[in-house]
Amino acid sequence: MKLFSIKYRVICGVAFAVSGMLLLILFYIAIPPRRSELQPAFNSYKIFDRHGRLLREIMSKDYKTGVWIRLSEISPHLLKTTIIREDRRFYLHPGIDLLALGRALLDNIRYGRITSGGSTITMQVAKFCLGIKDRSIIIKFQEILYALKLELYLSKSKILEIYLNRAPYANLTYGVESASAFYFRKKSIDLSLGESSILAAIPKAPSLYDPYINPKQVSLEKEKILSELLKTRIIDSLSFHIAVRESLNIVTADINFEAPHFVDYIIDKLEKCRINNCLSVTTTIDADIQRNISKMTETSLKTLSEYNVNQASVLVLDRASGEVIAMVGSKDYFDARNGQVNGCLSLRQPGSSIKPFLYILALETGIAINSILPDTIWEFKLPDNTIFAPRNFGNKYHGPTRVREALGSSLNVPTVYLLEKVGFPRFFSFLKELDFSSLNRNATFYGLSLGLGSGEVTLLEMVNAYRTIARGGMTSEPRSIISIETRSEYPQVHVKKERKIFSPSAAYIITDILSDNGSRIKAFGDDSPMNLPFPCAVKTGTTKDYKDNWCVGFTTSYVVGVWVGNFDATPMQGVSGVSGAAPLFRDIMIELHRSSYPTRFPEPPNLTTARVCGKSGLIARDECPVKIDEIFIPGTEPRESCAVCRDTSGTRPVAYLGLHPALNADHPFAIINPRSGDIYKINPQVSYRTQGIKFIVETIGDLGDLDFMLDGRSLGKIKYPYGYVWSPVAGEHVLVVLGGGQSDRIMFQVF
Numbered sequence: 072m073k074l075f076s077i078k079y080r081v082i083c084g085v086a087f088a089v090s091g092m093l094l095l096i097l098f099y100i101a102i103p104p105r106r107s108e109l110q111p112a113f114n115s116y117k118i119f120d121r122h123g124r125l126l127r128e129i130m131s132k133d134y135k136t137g138v139w140i141r142l143s144e145i146s147p148h149l150l151k152t153t154i155i156r157e158d159r160r161f162y163l164h165p166g167i168d169l170l171a172l173g174r175a176l177l178d179n180i181r182y183g184r185i186t187s188g189g190s191t192i193t194m195q196v197a198k199f200c201l202g203i204k205d206r207s208i209i210i211k212f213q214e215i216l217y218a219l220k221l222e223l224y225l226s227k228s229k230i231l232e233i234y235l236n237r238a239p240y241a242n243l244t245y246g247v248e249s250a251s252a253f254y255f256r257k258k259s260i261d262l263s264l265g266e267s268s269i270l271a272a273i274p275k276a277p278s279l280y281d282p283y284i285n286p287k288q289v290s291l292e293k294e295k296i297l298s299e300l301l302k303t304r305i306i307d308s309l310s311f312h313i314a315v316r317e318s319l320n321i322v323t324a325d326i327n328f329e330a331p332h333f334v335d336y337i338i339d340k341l342e343k344c345r346i347n348n349c350l351s352v353t354t355t356i357d358a359d360i361q362r363n364i365s366k367m368t369e370t371s372l373k374t375l376s377e378y379n380v381n382q383a384s385v386l387v388l389d390r391a392s393g394e395v396i397a398m399v400g401s402k403d404y405f406d407a408r409n410g411q412v413n414g415c416l417s418l419r420q421p422g423s424s425i426k427p428f429l430y431i432l433a434l435e436t437g438i439a440i441n442s443i444l445p446d447t448i449w450e451f452k453l454p455d456n457t458i459f460a461p462r463n464f465g466n467k468y469h470g471p472t473r474v475r476e477a478l479g480s481s482l483n484v485p486t487v488y489l490l491e492k493v494g495f496p497r498f499f500s501f502l503k504e505l506d507f508s509s510l511n512r513n514a515t516f517y518g519l520s521l522g523l524g525s526g527e528v529t530l531l532e533m534v535n536a537y538r539t540i541a542r543g544g545m546t547s548e549p550r551s552i553i554s555i556e557t558r559s560e561y562p563q564v565h566v567k568k569e570r571k572i573f574s575p576s577a578a579y580i581i582t583d584i585l586s587d588n589g590s591r592i593k594a595f596g597d598d599s600p601m602n603l604p605f606p607c608a609v610k611t612g613t614t615k616d617y618k619d620n621w622c623v624g625f626t627t628s629y630v631v632g633v634w635v636g637n638f639d640a641t642p643m644q645g646v647s648g649v650s651g652a653a654p655l656f657r658d659i660m661i662e663l664h665r666s667s668y669p670t671r672f673p674e675p676p677n678l679t680t681a682r683v684c685g686k687s688g689l690i691a692r693d694e695c696p697v698k699i700d701e702i703f704i705p706g707t708e709p710r711e712s713c714a715v716c717r718d719t720s721g722t723r724p725v726a727y728l729g730l731h732p733a734l735n736a737d738h739p740f741a742i743i744n745p746r747s748g749d750i751y752k753i754n755p756q757v758s759y760r761t762q763g764i765k766f767i768v769e770t771i772g773d774l775g776d777l778d779f780m781l782d783g784r785s786l787g788k789i790k791y792p793y794g795y796v797w798s799p800v801a802g803e804h805v806l807v808v809l810g811g812g813q814s815d816r817i818m819f820q821v822f
C-alpha cells in the first residue's frame with residue numbers, strides 16, 4: 072500500500088508537472104505575437120541636400136539599414152530562390168520541419184558540435200522577433216514554440232514577408248529592399264533570377280557569403296541554388312542557363328557620406344525635437360558648395376601647418392533666409408585626432424570679432440560715429456578696485472581716434488573705453504538678445520574683457536549674429552531643414568520668432584565701417600586679404616596667446632565665418648586674423664560669388680552725411696588737413712567746427728622743422744652754417760673784401776637776442792632771424808652761440 076502510494080504520488084506528480092508544462096506551452100502559444108516584435112521600427116531614413124542629392128542614409132539605433140516592403144513588392148524570383156535555399160518544405164510544415172530537425176540532430180551528434188540548426192523560415196523569423204543571438208537547447212525550444220505561435224496567427228505569406236524584410240544581407244544591410252539597392256542599385260521587384268539567387272545565398276552566413284569579400288564563393292552558392300531549382304523543376308533549363316551565365320554586376324560599395332558634421336548636427340536636432348519616425352529629411356545644405364569649401368579648407372590648412380595651425384571650421388549662411396549652405400566642422404571627419412569634433416558648434420573665444428556688436432550698441436545709445444576715443448595706454452578701474460589695462464595688438468597706440476577708425480582698425484583701448492561708457496550689463500544683455508546663448512555664466516564672470524571677446528561662443532552663434540547686422544538689425548534662427556517626411560505626425564518644432572534687435576541705421580553704419588578698407592588701414596595696411604573686389608563687410612579676431620583666430624563677414628547674399636586654430640587649444644605661432652582665417656574667408660567669398668557679384672549694401676533712407684575733420688571729428692574747416700564724409704544717425708551729427716587744426720597762414724610750415732633734426736625743446740637753436748669741421752680756402756684771384764662766410768643759426772621761432780662768440784670774442788648780440796657775415800681770416804676757429812642758458816659750438820678752418 073505504502074509502495075503503491077509512493078509510486079502513485081510520483082506518477083501523479085510527473086503527470087501534474089507535464090500537464091502543467093503543456094498548459095503553460097499552450098498558454099504561451101495562445102498569446103498572439105506583438106506587432107512591435109514582428110515589425111520593429113528599425114527603418115533607416117535618408118538625408119538629402121537642398122537639391123535632393125543623398126548625403127547619408129541613417130541607420131537605425133543598432134546600425135541596421137532597412138526599408139520595409141510588402142511581399143507583392145518583391146521579385147517572385149527571390150521568393151523561389153529564398154525558399155529553395157532556406158526551407159524547401161516551407162509551405163508544408165507547421166512551423167517546424169521534423170525531417171530537417173532530425174537531420175540536424177544527427178549531423179550535430181556526428182560532428183560533436185552544432186553545425187546546423189535545422190531551422191525553418193518560420194523559426195528564423197521567431198529568432199528575429201525574439202532577438203535571439205545565442206544557440207542552446209532551451210533557446211531552440213523557445214524558438215520552436217514561438218514558430219508554432221507564428222504559424223497559428225499569421226499566414227505563410229506574412230511570415231515570408233517578415234523574413235525577407237528582416238534577414239541579414241551582410242554589410243549592415245537588412246531586408247531585401249535595402250540589399251538590392253545596396254548591391255544592385257535596384258528595387259527588389261526588379262531583381263533578375265541570377266541576382267535573386269545571389270541575395271538568397273547571403274543570409275545563411277552573411278560574413279562568409281559577403282559578395283565583396285568572397286565573390287567566388289557567392290558565385291558557387293548561386294549555381295547551387297539554381298541547380299536545385301532546375302532539379303525540382305521550378306525553373307526550366309533555359310532560365311537556368313541564362314541565370315548561370317549572368318555576370319555578377321555588383322556595384323562597388325559606395326556609401327554616401329557627404330557633409331558629415333552637418334548630417335550629425337541634423338540627427339542630433341531630430342533627436343532633440345523627438346522626431347523619430349523619419350523617412351527622409353531634405354536639408355538646406357548645398358552639396359557642391361560644401362564639397363568645394365571642404366577642399367579649400369584642407370588646402371588652406373596645408374599652408375598654415377608651419378604655424379602650428381591644424382584645424383579649421385567654416386560656416387556659410389544664406390543672408391536672407393538663414394539657411395545653412397555649408398558647414399565644415401573640421402579638416403577631416405575621419406581623422407582619429409578629434410576629426411569628428413564640429414568646430415562650428417564648439418565653444419571658443421571670439422576675440423575682436425565680437426567688437427562690432429559693442430559699437431552698434433554704442434550708436435544705439437546715442438554715441439556718435441565721429442566721437443573721439445582715447446587710444447593710449449589707459450587703465451580702467453574695475454568695481455573691485457583692480458585695474459584693467461588693455462593693450463593694443465602689437466602694442467601700437469594712435470592717440471585720439473574716431474569711432475570709425477577704432478572699430479575698423481580693431482583698437483582695444485578705445486573699445487574698452489566705449490564699453491565703460493555704454494555700461495557692461497547693458498552690453499551683456501544685448502549679446503544675450505542676439506542669441507549668444509553660450510554666454511551662460513554670471514555677467515560679473517566676464518567683466519570688461521567681454522568687449523575684447525573673452526567670453527566663449529560658437530561659430531554658429533557668431534555667424535548668425537553677423538547675419539543680424541546684414542539684415543538691418545532683424546534676427547531669426549538659422550535654418551538647416553527644409554522638409555521632413557515621416558511615417559506619422561511629429562511634434563511641433565518650436566522656432567523663435569523673427570525680431571528686431573537694433574536699428575537699420577546702426578546696422579548700416581557698422582556695415583559701412585566693416586566694408587571700408589580706409590578705416591582699417593591704421594592696423595592692417597592698404598592691401599589686406601579683407602579688401603575684396605566687391606562690397607563685403609568683414610571683421611577678424613585673434614585671442615590672447617594666438618589660440619583662436621576668426622574671420623566673419625557678409626555680403627548682400629551670404630554670411631561666412633571661418634575659425635582656425637587647434638582643438639586642443641595649443642597656440643598657433645604668430646598667426647593673426649589677417650594671416651590665418653582671412654585668406655580662407657576671402658577665397659570662400661570669391662567662390663560663393665563666382666557666378667554673380669553681390670550688390671552694394673542698401674542704405675536706409677533716414678541717414679544724414681556731414682564732412683568732418685579727420686583729426687577732431689568736428690565739422691571740417693578749410694585748414695583741416697584730412698576731411699571725411701561721415702554718415703550719421705540724424706541728431707548725432709556735429710554742430711561745431713574743428714578747433715584743433717590751427718590757422719597756420721603767415722607762419723613757417725611745420726614741415727620745415729623736419730630739415731633740422733637737431734632742434735627740439737631742449738635745443739631750441741643750432742648753428743647750421745658753417746658745419747663743424749668745414750674747411751674754407753681764401754680765393755687769391757678775388758678781392759678780399761668781397762669774400763665772406765655766413766654764420767647761420769636755425770631756431771624754433773624768435774628766441775630774442777643771441778650772443779655770437781668767435782674764438783672767445785663777441786661778434787655782438789644778433790637779432791632774429793639769426794645771421795652774421797664774417798670776413799675770413801686764415802687759421803683754426805671756434806664759433807659759439809649763446810642764449811637762454813643754451814649754447815651751440817662748432818669748429819672750422821680757413822687757409
Ligand SMILES: [Zn+2]
Pocket residue numbers: 684685686687691692694695696713714715716
Ligand atoms: Zn580739423
